[in-house]
Every structure is written in structure tokens, then in C-alpha cells.
Amino acid sequence: MEMSELQDKIFAFCEAAKGKKKLKEKDIINGINAESGLDKDEIKKALREMINVGRLMYSYGGGASSVEIPSEEYLREKGLIK
Amino acid sequence: MKKYDTPLIDELEKGPWPSFVTEMKKSAKKNEMANDAVGHLEKCFKTKVGYWKHGGIVGVLGYGGGVIGRYSELGDEFPGVAHFHTVRINQPSGFFYTSAALREICDIWDKYGSGLTNVHGSTGDLVLLGTKTEALEAIFAEYSSRGWDLGGSGSALRTPSCCVGPGRCEWTNYDTLDLSYALTQEFQDEIHRPTFAYKFKIKMSGCACDCVASIARADMSIIGTWKGNIEVNQDEVKNYAKNGMDINAEIVGMCPTQCMSYDGKELRINNAECSRCMHCITRMTKALRPTGERGATICIGSKAPIVVGSLLSWVIVPFIKVEPPYTEVKDLVRKIWEWWDENAKPRERIGEVIEMKGMRSFLEGIGQAPIPQQIKEPRKDPFMFYTEDDMAAFKAKEAEEKKTGKYKF
Amino acid sequence: MALPQRKTDIGPPHYKQFLPPVIQKNYGKWKYHEVINPGLMVHVAESGDKIWTVRVASPRILATDTIREHCDVADKYCGGFFRYTTRNNVEFLVSDEKQVEPLRKDLAARGFKMGGIGAGITNVVHTQGWVHCHSACTDASGLVKSMMDELMEYFESKRLPNKVRLAVACCVNMCGAVHCSDIAVVAVHTKVPTIAHENFKNMCELPTVIGSCPTRAISPDPANKSVKINAEKCMYCGNCFTVCPPISIKDPERDGVAIVVGGKINSLRTSPKFSKLVIPYISNEPPRWPKVVAAIKHIVEVYAKNARKHERIGEWIERIGWERFFSMTGIDFTFQCIDDFTFMRDTMRTSSTFKW
Ligand code: HEM
Ligand code: HEM
Ligand code: HEM
Ligand code: HEM
Ligand code: SF4
Ligand code: SF4
Ligand code: SF4
Ligand code: SF4
Numbered sequence: 001m002e003m004s005e006l007q008d009k010i011f012a013f014c015e016a017a018k019g020k021k022k023l024k025e026k027d028i029i030n031g032i033n034a035e036s037g038l039d040k041d042e043i044k045k046a047l048r049e050m051i052n053v054g055r056l057m058y059s060y061g062g063g064a065s066s067v068e069i070p071s072e073e074y075l076r077e078k079g080l081i082k
Numbered sequence: 083m084k085k086y087d088t089p090l091i092d093e094l095e096k097g098p099w100p101s102f103v104t105e106m107k108k109s110a111k112k113n114e115m116a117n118d119a120v121g122h123l124e125k126c127f128k129t130k131v132g133y134w135k136h137g138g139i140v141g142v143l144g145y146g147g148g149v150i151g152r153y154s155e156l157g158d159e160f161p162g163v164a165h166f167h168t169v170r171i172n173q174p175s176g177f178f179y180t181s182a183a184l185r186e187i188c189d190i191w192d193k194y195g196s197g198l199t200n201v202h203g204s205t206g207d208l209v210l211l212g213t214k215t216e217a218l219e220a221i222f223a224e225y226s227s228r229g230w231d232l233g234g235s236g237s238a239l240r241t242p243s244c245c246v247g248p249g250r251c252e253w254t255n256y257d258t259l260d261l262s263y264a265l266t267q268e269f270q271d272e273i274h275r276p277t278f279a280y281k282f283k284i285k286m287s288g289c290a291c292d293c294v295a296s297i298a299r300a301d302m303s304i305i306g307t308w309k310g311n312i313e314v315n316q317d318e319v320k321n322y323a324k325n326g327m328d329i330n331a332e333i334v335g336m337c338p339t340q341c342m343s344y345d346g347k348e349l350r351i352n353n354a355e356c357s358r359c360m361h362c363i364t365r366m367t368k369a370l371r372p373t374g375e376r377g378a379t380i381c382i383g384s385k386a387p388i389v390v391g392s393l394l395s396w397v398i399v400p401f402i403k404v405e406p407p408y409t410e411v412k413d414l415v416r417k418i419w420e421w422w423d424e425n426a427k428p429r430e431r432i433g434e435v436i437e438m439k440g441m442r443s444f445l446e447g448i449g450q451a452p453i454p455q456q457i458k459e460p461r462k463d464p465f466m467f468y469t470e471d472d473m474a475a476f477k478a479k480e481a482e483e484k485k486t487g488k489y490k491f
Numbered sequence: 492m493a494l495p496q497r498k499t500d501i502g503p504p505h506y507k508q509f510l511p512p513v514i515q516k517n518y519g520k521w522k523y524h525e526v527i528n529p530g531l532m533v534h535v536a537e538s539g540d541k542i543w544t545v546r547v548a549s550p551r552i553l554a555t556d557t558i559r560e561h562c563d564v565a566d567k568y569c570g571g572f573f574r575y576t577t578r579n580n581v582e583f584l585v586s587d588e589k590q591v592e593p594l595r596k597d598l599a600a601r602g603f604k605m606g607g608i609g610a611g612i613t614n615v616v617h618t619q620g621w622v623h624c625h626s627a628c629t630d631a632s633g634l635v636k637s638m639m640d641e642l643m644e645y646f647e648s649k650r651l652p653n654k655v656r657l658a659v660a661c662c663v664n665m666c667g668a669v670h671c672s673d674i675a676v677v678a679v680h681t682k683v684p685t686i687a688h689e690n691f692k693n694m695c696e697l698p699t700v701i702g703s704c705p706t707r708a709i710s711p712d713p714a715n716k717s718v719k720i721n722a723e724k725c726m727y728c729g730n731c732f733t734v735c736p737p738i739s740i741k742d743p744e745r746d747g748v749a750i751v752v753g754g755k756i757n758s759l760r761t762s763p764k765f766s767k768l769v770i771p772y773i774s775n776e777p778p779r780w781p782k783v784v785a786a787i788k789h790i791v792e793v794y795a796k797n798a799r800k801h802e803r804i805g806e807w808i809e810r811i812g813w814e815r816f817f818s819m820t821g822i823d824f825t826f827q828c829i830d831d832f833t834f835m836r837d838t839m840r841t842s843s844t845f846k847w
Contacts, residue, residue: 025277051144058146058276059139064428065146065236065276077215078143093778094633097640098604100550102632108554126621127777130743134625136736144499152623175506181562181571188555197555201575211623220494227495229504248519249510250534259506270500290758294577297763298671298756336801338760361759368523392670394763
């Protein structure tokens with residue numbers, strides 16, 4: 001699978017969980033792996049790339065860290081949108 | 083700058099012990115944020131409650147930790163502390179610095195933050211107290227371009243820390259400074275990108291004195307020890323006696339294993355029975371020193387009381403070699419995380435998971451055999467599990483005994 | 492203004508560049524050390540080289556200007572090399588004996604306090620308090636300052652049977668291992684939390700909140716789309732407040748502190764020990780907490796008078812018995828001192844042998 005296609009898949013996975021379940025990195029990797037059978041290291045790499053450019057972000061709450069879709073406010077602060 | 087009247091905390095500028103209020107005011111003179119922090123604190127002292135909110139999600143791009151969001155409920159009254167985030171800077175091993183390095187840290191901090199610090203936070207990081215969200219990326223760029231990285235926070239490996247060890251202590255059994263550095267470098271990803279169920283702390287002490295309190299506040303405590311004899315310098319023993327030490331009362335009588343004797347001339351140690359507690363060595367450092375093989379004991383699980391009571395770390399690996407490149411230690415860390423990852427619910431420290439799943443599951447998970455050095459005493463109840471494999475092993479042993487005619491218990 | 496290019500995953504700088512030459516040369520080859528006075532010790536290497544350490548108190552919260560002053564002093568006497576300790580003291584590392592006395596004079600003139608080495612009282616491990624934490628039921632730095640002002644002689648000069656390690660935690664999370672100190676102050680709540688039901692749904696996850704309670708006091712409250720708390724089971728740990736901001740537990744008139752004693756970290760003579768509760772409640776009295784300070788001083792003094800040399804507080808109490816500790820100190824024994832949480836079965840007495 002193309003990297004961008006995989007990343008879209010990951011994004012969709014996070015979007016589906018939004019407001020329902022706080023996803024840990026592991027949940028995403030295992031979830032995508034179960035859906036697509038792709039190699040876990042590859043999924044992790046794709047996920048990390050998305051976090052590095054602010055398409056996803058690490059969040060914190062419930063005493064534990066999770067991965068989420070960033071808010072507009074966050075993106076603005078990081079200069080990623082105007 | 084607004085001038086705050088602070089009669090209550092001014093009381094804490096009196097008296098001989100160095101005053102944190104004086105420190106805060108020192109920064110407040112040139113910094114608006116610190117100035118508001120002073121006013122804010124006075125208000126807490128007056129009303130006897132805190133006004134910090136549960137933090138917020140702030141950080142630098144790509145990292146999941148190192149910055150702790152902090153906002154005040156009283157942002158309108160004290161705008162300088164409306165945002166007052168903490169930045170954790172990973173300290174160098176053993177907290178050694180040069181003036182040049184610290185000046186650089188201070189200059190950057192004065193540019194972007196309140197000028198207030200904790201040197202150090204309890205985790206070990208150099209803590210910078212009080213900055214705004216929009217300054218975070220700049221702070222990170224300034225520090226990291228000069229060789230300083232952020233520490234850990236959240237569900238991640240927290241910044242490892244260690245005692246002064248070989249830097250200035252004759253008692254260390256391994257190179258704590260180097261191991262701390264090596265593990266910090268090896269596990270950068272685990273520090274900056276939180277993927278664990280909860281926090282994980284590693285602390286390293288060179289001997290049983292445990293100067294970093296690893297046994298009480300690290301999920302993994304690495305405590306130096308040795309396998310060998312305590313070498314006695316009888317001339318120095320005589321000097322201690324001459325200088326007024328009551329060797330029978332203070333040393334022999336306080337040895338927990340009663341493995342020492344002193345006849346007024348020579349101090350003898352039955353080394354086979356010594357439990358290496360360090361009492362005698364710390365009291366007579368010129369006369370006694372360990373010899374032989376050096377390494378560490380690895381203990382797992384300590385934590386503070388939340389949620390179901392405090393734990394001290396349990397002995398898991400009684401002896402491990404600690405030598406560069408530390409492959410054995412690193413492999414063990416990875417195995418521990420793997421088992422924890424498989425078994426933990428969110429917010430469960432490893433000690434709690436071990437209690438839930440059982441020590442056996444953990445020991446098997448990381449490939450450790452049971453040995454008596456791990457326990458204070460065996461179980462007191464008869465409620466135990468027997469696996470099919472256990473039974474097969476008991477039966478095989480008995481079959482063997484029948485053949486040889488000799489019991490093996 | 493252009494920012495420098497950031498780097499990630501570089502970790503801290505290598506420690507070696509921060510070690511003074513004499514340490515680099517004698518790294519791992521130290522032979523012994525001597526405590527010359529509570530503010531000064533010398534380490535001697537196999538090679539005969541020596542390094543002197545002058546230890547100075549710090550309030551842990553430092554202004555950058557104070558750190559710069561540490562730098563100035565280090566530049567003048569230590570070739571720029573110094574370090575901090577795990578208990579937040581500053582240590583100036585002197586390679587040249589001739590610099591020791593001038594350094595000490597200069598430090599004294601600048602108002603720095605030297606001490607903390609050996610069998611006395613050193614800096615207090617503590618947490619953030621009102622200065623910086625959302626969970627705080629008291630101020631840690633204020634308590635520390637008040638305690639140490641009163642115990643200063645044990646830092647600078649007066650000796651005790653062994654070290655007395657003090658700690659302050661500003662809530663029961665006890666960040667920083669106060670649970671194994673000779674004497675520690677732990678701030679406590681004493682009232683069942685209240686819940687702003689209207690915010691619950693938006694800000695909290697039901698299973699997380701229910702799961703956060705160690706005594707299972709929390710159950711769903713479907714009518715309010717929230718939770719309810721069983722007051723008979725709640726012991727005010729605040730964990731539910733931590734996981735769910737609409738739950739509120741702070742109460743200025745009821746929040747206070749408890750005192751625990753007899754813990755230790757090292758394995759010398761006896762195994763590490765938890766600290767045990769002796770005084771369950773003292774009101775919060777900022778800015779100086781006089782009763783807390785008096786209680787700590789009293790315990791230190793009774794220990795100083797009665798313990799044998801080298802005995803830590805916990806070891807002394809185990810030798811004389813807790814019943815004797817209470818009678819010697821005159822501290823009232825209360826229900827709170829009997830564990831009814833996780834450790835009851837291990838902490839009740841199971842023999843008829845005790846002292847009157
Ligand atoms: C369900 C909600 C929450 C839970 C369960 C929770 C739980 C916790 C726990 C267990 C810790 C200590 C763990 C650690 O140090 O990593 C903690 C610390 C903290 N909490 Fe909360 N919290 C919650 C909500 C919040 C919220 C909403 C914020 C900010 C908006 C916040 C800000 C903080 C901060 C800044 C810390 C310090 C983190 C650190 O020391 O690394 N918390 N929280
Ligand atoms: C629900 C539990 C907990 C919560 C909500 C919590 C919250 C916090 C917060 C908010 C801070 C940061 C204060 C600041 O700098 O602004 C903090 C710091 C810290 N926490 Fe916790 N904590 C929890 C449990 C623990 C536990 C169980 C431990 C240790 C076993 C611990 C160890 C620490 C340490 C070492 C620090 C740094 C403290 C310092 O440098 O003063 N925390 N915690
Ligand atoms: C669920 C757990 C246990 C059950 C159901 C149980 C049951 C029994 C029974 C039925 C007897 C025989 C009474 C008789 O007819 O003489 C007995 C005796 C005894 N049990 Fe257990 N027992 C249990 C646990 C224990 C434990 C944990 C211990 C000790 C640590 C223990 C120590 C004894 C002793 C000392 C005797 C008397 C033996 C004698 O007089 O020779 N039992 N128990
Ligand atoms: C289902 C559980 C149990 C039953 C039905 C049971 C029954 C009995 C009976 C019938 C006796 C003999 C009394 C006599 O001499 O007339 C006895 C003795 C004894 N049982 Fe139990 N028992 C049970 C559990 C236990 C447990 C759990 C323990 C210890 C933890 C225990 C400890 C003892 C001891 C020490 C004696 C001997 C007393 C003596 O020698 O005088 N029993 N038990
Ligand atoms: S833990 Fe042991 S080796 Fe490390 S500094 Fe303390 S006494 Fe020295
Ligand atoms: S180290 Fe401890 S156990 Fe060993 S001889 Fe010395 S006092 Fe005894
Ligand atoms: S002990 Fe409690 S109040 Fe104090 S810093 Fe830790 S979490 Fe905050
Ligand atoms: S304060 Fe603690 S015991 Fe009380 S309801 Fe909340 S979590 Fe449970």
C-alpha cells in the first residue's frame with residue numbers, strides 16, 4: 001500500500017474513534033494491522049510521520065497519553081494553518 | 083508592572099533557610115510572569131486553596147511529552163500565569179554542570195519564560211517553571227540546537243536518573259553515570275513518544291545506600307552490589323578504634339547478619355553470611371571495601387500510594403552484570419516493557435500489574451527463574467496453582483528418585 | 492528573528508564534559524572520603540588526588556539570577572565545575588585545597604548556608620504545592636521553609652544519632668517518595684468530594700472515574716448522567732478529582748496535613764521501610780504552619796535523646812516498639828493510625844507481648 005493511502009486509513013481510524021475512545025498508539029497499530037494485515041512497523045512509521053507534521057498529535061488525559069486529531073487551535077499555534 | 087502586596091509570603095523571607103519567596107521575587111523584578119506568580123501565590127496563602135487547573139494538552143511538534151500544561155483559574159486577575167507551563171529539560175547524568183552550560187540555559191529561559199526553575203524536579207529533570215504555549219517551539223529549537231533535549235512526561239519512559247557514582251563515590255559497584263546516559267540515549271523514542279500504559283521510571287544507585295531512592299520511586303530500580311569479600315585493612319580498623327569508635331557496639335553489634343567479630347585487635351568478617359547491607363563499610367570507609375565481581379540487583383515495581391497503596395520495588399534479578407554496551411540490561415528492560423504492554427490496562431503501573439497478574443506470570447514473561455533471593459519468606463497459604471508442566475516435573479523427579487534410590491527435595 | 496534549527500531525540504549532553512579534570516582523571520577510582528564538617532567533605536582517590544565538596548542549601552525553586560550566582564562562585568573557585576544533589580543542594584567541587592577556605596568565606600558572605608552532610612538534617616525532598624500544582628492541598632515550599640528555619644542547627648552543625656530525612660508532599664499522590672522518609676508531611680483532604688453533574692458528561696469518562704476509586708465508592712448516577720459517591724466508603728484520596736475536573740475536593744477549612752515517621756530508603760542494617768502515620772491531622776496554617784513545625788521538632792528531639800548511635804528513626808522505633816514511641820512522644824493514638832486500607836492484616840499485633 002502507498003504511504004499516503006495508509007496514512008489516510010490511519011486518519012480515518014482515528015476519526016472513527018473521536019469522542020468515543022482514547023486511542024493509544026498501540027490501539028491504532030493493532031487496529032490497522034487487523035484491518036489490513038500490514039506490517040506493524042510500517043504502520044508505526046506512517047503514524048509517526050503524521051505526528052511529526054501535525055496531522056495527528058499526542059494528547060494527554062485520563063492519566064494516560066493518547067493519539068488524537070489535532071484541534072484547529074493547535075495547528076494555528078504550530079503555524080501549520082493560518 | 084503591577085505591584086502586589088504580599089504580607090503572608092513575606093513572612094517566608096525571614097529566617098535562616100534560603101527562601102523560595104526571595105527567589106520568586108528576584109525573578110519578579112524583571113519578569114511579568116514571575117511577578118504575577120508572586121501575587122498568585124499570596125492569594126493561595128490567603129485563601130488556603132490552589133488555583134491551578136488540571137493542565138492542558140501542550141507540547142512541541144512530534145513529541146508527546148516534556149512540557150506540562152499549566153493554567154490558572156485566575157487568568158484575568160493574574161494574566162502572567164494564565165499560561166504557566168512547565169518545560170522539563172533532561173539533566174546530564176549525576177547533575178554535573180559547568181558554569182558555561184548553565185548560563186546558556188538561564189539566558190534562553192529568561193528570554194522565553196518566567197526565569198523560575200526547579201533545580202531539579204523530583205524525577206531528575208531540570209525544570210523550567212512558567213512559560214506560554216506560543217513560546218514552546220522556540221524554546222525547543224533554542225535548547226535542542228545547543229544540545230539539550232526535553233525530558234519525559236505522561237505515559238512514557240520518564241527521564242532516567244542516577245546517583246553520583248564513579249564521579250565522586252568510592253562505594254559504587256557500577257558506572258551509574260554512564261548507564262544512565264546509555265539508557266537515556268537508547269530509549270529516546272520511549273521518552274519522547276508516550277506509548278506505554280502509564281509512566282515508567284528507571285533509577286540507578288551504585289550501592290545499597292540508594293542515594294536516588296530508587297527502591298521507593300522507580301518502576302525499575304538498579305542497585306549496585308557485589309559478589310565477593312569485604313577486604314579489611316586492619317591498620318585502619320585500629321585507627322578507627324583509636325579515634326573513639328566502639329567497634330563492637332557500632333559495627334559488630336549492628337551488623338544485621340551477625341557475621342562479624344572483633345576481639346579488640348582484629349575485625350573479622352564471615353563473608354559468606356554477609357548480606358552486603360553497607361552498614362560497616364559506610365561507617366569505616368577507610369578500613370573496608372568490597373572486592374570481587376561487581377554488578378547490580380534489579381528490583382521492580384515501586385510507586386507512591388495512588389491507587390491501592392505504596393509499593394517498594396521487589397527483587398527480580400538478584401545479580402546482573404552492568405558493563406558497556408549494557409546489552410543485558412537493555413534486553414531486560416525491553417522484555418519487561420513487552421510483558422507490561424501485553425498485560426496492563428491504562429494507568430496501571432508495572433507493580434500493580436504484577437500484583438494483578440501474579441509474580442509468576444511476570445517472571446515467566448521476562449524469562450526469570452524463581453530463586454529464594456527474590457523473597458523475604460515463602461507463601462503462607464496453600465492456595466497455589468499447579469500447571470500440567472509443574473506436575474509433570476514433580477512426577478519426573480520422583481520417577482528419577484525411584485531409579486537412583488535417592489530423594490531430591 | 493530566525494530560530495536555530497531544532498533537533499530531536501538527542502538526549503542530554505554527555506556528562507563527561509561537565510566533570511572537573513580531577514574527576515575525569517580519577518573516575519571510578521575513589522578510595523575513601525572524610526566529612527570534615529557538615530558543609531565540607533573531601534574525597535581521596537587511589538592516586539592520592541583529592542576533591543573537596545562544599546555543600547550549600549537551596550530552596551529548589553531558583554531564579555535564573557541565583558543560578559548565575561552559583562556559576563560566578565564556581566568560576567572563581569572551582570574552574571566552573573559544580574553539581575546539584577538528588578536532594579536539591581548545590582555542591583561546589585574544589586580541586587585545589589587553597590581555594591576551600593576562600594570559597595567558604597565567600598559563600599558565607601553571600602549568605603549561602605553550608606551543611607547537610609552526615610548525621611544531621613539535609614534539604615527536604617518536596618513537591619510543587621500551591622506554587623505549581625493543581626492537586627495541592629497545601630504549599631510544599633512554604634512548609635519546607637518553615638521547618639528548616641526551625642531545624643537549621645541540624646543542617647549546619649548539630650549532630651543526630653543518624654541522618655533524619657524529611658519530605659513534604661502536598662497531596663496524597665506523594666510525588667517524590669515521601670512515603671519512605673524518616674519524617675514526612677503529607678497533605679490530606681478530609682471531606683467527600685462534590686460533583687458538578689452538569690459538566691460530567693462532557694469532561695469525564697464514566698469507566699475511568701469509577702475505576703479511579705480505590706475503595707469502589709463511586710457508582711453511576713444515570714439520572715444526572717453522572718456518578719455518585721458513597722460517603723461511607725470514600726477516604727478522600729482525590730483520585731477521582733484527578734481524573735475528572737468537575738469533581739471537586741478542595742476545602743480550605745478542612746484540608747490539612749498528616750505526619751508520618753520511620754521510613755527509610757537505604758538497606759543499611761535493615762530493609763527499606765515505609766513511613767507510618769502518627770499524627771493524622773493538623774490544620775493548614777500558612778504562612779508558617781507552627782504546629783506542624785513544632786511536631787516535627789519534637790519528634791526529632793525525642794529521637795535525638797533516645798536512639799542509639801547509627802539508628803535511624805524507624806530502626807529506633809522498631810527496637811523500642813510503637814507503643815513506646817507513642818508514650819515517649821506523648822502523641823495521641825487515634826483510629827487513623829490503625830490501617831483499614833490494604834495493610835491491616837500485616838500491621839495488627841498478633842501476640843500478647845507488648846510494653847505498657
Ligand atoms: C480524565 C482526566 C484526567 C486524568 C485521568 C488525569 C490524571 C492524571 C494523572 C494520573 C496524572 C499523573 C500522571 C503523570 O504524571 O503522568 C496527571 C498529571 C497531570 N494532569 Fe491530569 N488528569 C486528567 C485530566 C487532566 C486534564 C484535563 C488536564 C489538562 C487539561 C490535566 C493536566 C495534568 C498535568 C499537567 C499533569 C502533570 C503531568 C506530569 O507530571 O507529567 N489532567 N493527571
Ligand atoms: C493520580 C496521580 C498523580 C497526579 C495527578 C500527579 C500529578 C502531578 C503533577 C500535576 C505534577 C507536576 C507539578 C508541576 O510541575 O506542575 C507532578 C509531578 C511529579 N509527579 Fe505526580 N502525580 C500523580 C502521581 C504520582 C506518583 C504516584 C508519583 C511517584 C511515584 C509521582 C511522581 C511525580 C514526580 C516525581 C513529579 C515531579 C515533582 C517535582 O519535581 O516536584 N506522581 N505530578
Ligand atoms: C481452606 C483452607 C483449609 C482447609 C479447608 C483446612 C481444613 C482442615 C481440616 C479439615 C483439618 C482436619 C481437622 C481434623 O479432622 O482433625 C485441618 C487440620 C489442620 N489444619 Fe487445615 N485447612 C486449611 C488451611 C490450613 C492452613 C492454611 C493451615 C496452616 C497454615 C492449616 C493448619 C492445620 C492444622 C495445624 C491442622 C491440625 C492438624 C493436626 O492436628 O494434625 N490448615 N485443616
Ligand atoms: C473446612 C474447614 C475446617 C474444618 C471442617 C475443621 C475442622 C476441624 C476439626 C473437626 C478439628 C478437630 C477438633 C477436635 O480435636 O475435636 C480441627 C482442629 C484443628 N483445626 Fe480445623 N478445621 C477447618 C479449618 C481449619 C483451618 C483453616 C485451620 C487453620 C488455619 C484449622 C486449624 C485447626 C487446628 C490448629 C486444629 C487443631 C487444634 C488442636 O490440636 O487442638 N482448621 N479442625
Ligand atoms: S548510592 Fe551508593 S554509590 Fe551511589 S552515591 Fe550513594 S553511596 Fe555512592
Ligand atoms: S555489609 Fe552489612 S551484613 Fe555485611 S558485614 Fe557489613 S554490616 Fe554485616
Ligand atoms: S504531591 Fe500532589 S499536589 Fe504535590 S506536586 Fe504531586 S500531585 Fe501535585
Ligand atoms: S476521593 Fe478517592 S475514595 Fe473518595 S470517591 Fe474519590 S476516588 Fe474514591
